[in-house]
Amino acid sequence: MSNTTVVDNAKDHVWHHLTQHKAFEENDPLVMTEAKGMIITDSKGDEYLDATSGGVWTVNLGYGRDDMVKTVSDQLSKIPYFAGAFGNEPASHYAQEITSLMPGMNRVYYSNSGSEANEKGYKMVRQLAHFDNDGKKHKIIFRDRDYHGTTIGAMSSSAQIQRKKQYGPFAPGFVEMPNCCCYRCPFGKKYGECNIECATVLEDIILKEDPDTVGSVVLEPITAGGGVIPPVPEYFPIIQSICKKYDVLLHIDEVVCGLGRTGKWFGYQHFDVQPDIVTTAKGLAAGYAAISVTITSEEIFQRFKQDHTNPDSYFRDISTFGGCTAGPAAALEVVNIIKKENLLENVTNMGNYLKDKLNALQDKYEIIGDVRGKGLFCGVELVKDRQTKEPVHESVAMAIAGHCLKNKVMIGRTNRSFEFNNNVLLFSPSFICSKNEIDLIVNAVDNAISANT
Numbered sequence: 001m002s003n004t005t006v007v008d009n010a011k012d013h014v015w016h017h018l019t020q021h022k023a024f025e026e027n028d029p030l031v032m033t034e035a036k037g038m039i040i041t042d043s044k045g046d047e048y049l050d051a052t053s054g055g056v057w058t059v060n061l062g063y064g065r066d067d068m069v070k071t072v073s074d075q076l077s078k079i080p081y082f083a084g085a086f087g088n089e090p091a092s093h094y095a096q097e098i099t100s101l102m103p104g105m106n107r108v109y110y111s112n113s114g115s116e117a118n119e120k121g122y123k124m125v126r127q128l129a130h131f132d133n134d135g136k137k138h139k140i141i142f143r144d145r146d147y148h149g150t151t152i153g154a155m156s157s158s159a160q161i162q163r164k165k166q167y168g169p170f171a172p173g174f175v176e177m178p179n180c181c182c183y184r185c186p187f188g189k190k191y192g193e194c195n196i197e198c199a200t201v202l203e204d205i206i207l208k209e210d211p212d213t214v215g216s217v218v219l220e221p222i223t224a225g226g227g228v229i230p231p232v233p234e235y236f237p238i239i240q241s242i243c244k245k246y247d248v249l250l251h252i253d254e255v256v257c258g259l260g261r262t263g264k265w266f267g268y269q270h271f272d273v274q275p276d277i278v279t280t281a282k283g284l285a286a287g288y289a290a291i292s293v294t295i296t297s298e299e300i301f302q303r304f305k306q307d308h309t310n311p312d313s314y315f316r317d318i319s320t321f322g323g324c325t326a327g328p329a330a331a332l333e334v335v336n337i338i339k340k341e342n343l344l345e346n347v348t349n350m351g352n353y354l355k356d357k358l359n360a361l362q363d364k365y366e367i368i369g370d371v372r373g374k375g376l377f378c379g380v381e382l383v384k385d386r387q388t389k390e391p392v393h394e395s396v397a398m399a400i401a402g403h404c405l406k407n408k409v410m411i412g413r414t415n416r417s418f419e420f421n422n423n424v425l426l427f428s429p430s431f432i433c434s435k436n437e438i439d440l441i442v443n444a445v446d447n448a449i450s451a452n453t
């Protein structure tokens with residue numbers, strides 16, 4: 001099919017995600033046709049260096065991997081699908097493998113997207129509440145810069161105002177808590193002189209809501225789309241001790257960080273914390289198949305088989321595409337490749353190199369207020385003035401990312417999530433990246449800032 005037809009069809013018939021289509025009256029959409037390593041080619045033959053792992057932290061091992069393609073193809077030849085009430089070979093093996101990487105967690109529930117995995121976690125919490133006290137302990141606390149997905153339930157537990165606007169009313173029983181961004185401390189404090197109020201405030205919120213009504217807290221280990229916000233080391237241990245005190249489950253949303261993005265298998269493993277529920281998706285199969293998982297402790301799982309004579313005693317949930325075998329087969333191969341190629345080490349080393357280079361850019365440009373992140377997961381916050389920390393208008397971040405794109409380097413940015421804070425550039429190259437590629441990425445940003453400020 002000709003390039004014109006491909007682009008015309010994309011313009012005339014595809015409803016692109018997160019896109020105001022008026023723009024396509026003047027500019028053609030980019031239509032990606034092939035890719036190898038970290039280079040993507042569009043339908044016009046232009047090549048781009050991808051510093052976003054597929055736009056949204058997904059193609060973590062690079063494109064065009066024969067090992068991944070063969071694994072998925074072999075699995076599809078054997079058996080592509082059967083509903084998840086039954087077992088399949090890769091799902092069995094992957095459940096064992098992934099739980100071996102996360103002590104204390106033992107059961108894997110398969111589904112098809114990050115939003116769906118989170119919904120499963122919420123449904124487990126709600127059902128446990130029904131087991132115990134007629135559903136009273138059902139509320140779920142979430143943080144005000146986190147994102148947990150696009151479905152109405154997942155959005156009800158997300159706090160990015162611009163993404164939520166116009167999609168209400170939302171589901172009841174979700175309660176907001178402040179974020180933990182030191183650069184813009186919601187308590188007006190400074191790290192080193194504070195009492196980690198961003199974590200201790202959880203106790204106030206639980207008490208205000210009534211501990212008998214609070215079932216879980218859902219947190220990203222490092223806030224991703226909300227601006228790459230790693231917590232301070234004290235944060236999670238405090239959260240954990242408050243959860244324990246009030247019998248509240250800790251659900252960690254690893255949809256971006258798990259598996260490997262931060263240099264450890266899971267983001268939470270940087271902190272001294274033991275979750276009860278972990279959800280993950282995106283890079284699990286590195287974009288070679290779709291998969292998401294909700295992983296629980298054995299203790300939680302056992303509660304769903306206590307009374308086998310009661311038809312309401314088990315988890316009455318299903319996900320049609322949770323029965324696809326390509327997902328767990330590909331995900332298992334991802335773990336094998338990460339181990340074989342020492343990619344966690346590469347993520348840590350290249351992540352440090354990237355952060356050093358971004359810090360050097362901060363020394364050069366006043367507009368860079370903060371550089372944050374862990375592993376190959378970095379954010380650069382842009383401000384009008386370093387003293388006041390007034391954010392730049394979103395058009396500045398757009399212009400910088402647009403300039404990079406014109407120069408054939410694709411970087412990310414926070415995407416209309418907040419009224420005033422759409423000012424963070426996002427960097428998440430794939431785990432295979434080298435110093436050379438990081439140099440190209442940072443040079444493109446250097447040129448873009450100098451041309452746009």
Ligand SMILES: Cc1ncc(COP(=O)(O)O)c(C=O)c1O
Pocket residue numbers: 056112113114115116118147148149150220224225253254255256281282
């Ligand atoms: C932390 C987090 N959780 C959940 C989701 C939702 O994942 P999905 O788009 O696969 O539903 C996202 C997507 O960006 C995310 O960043």
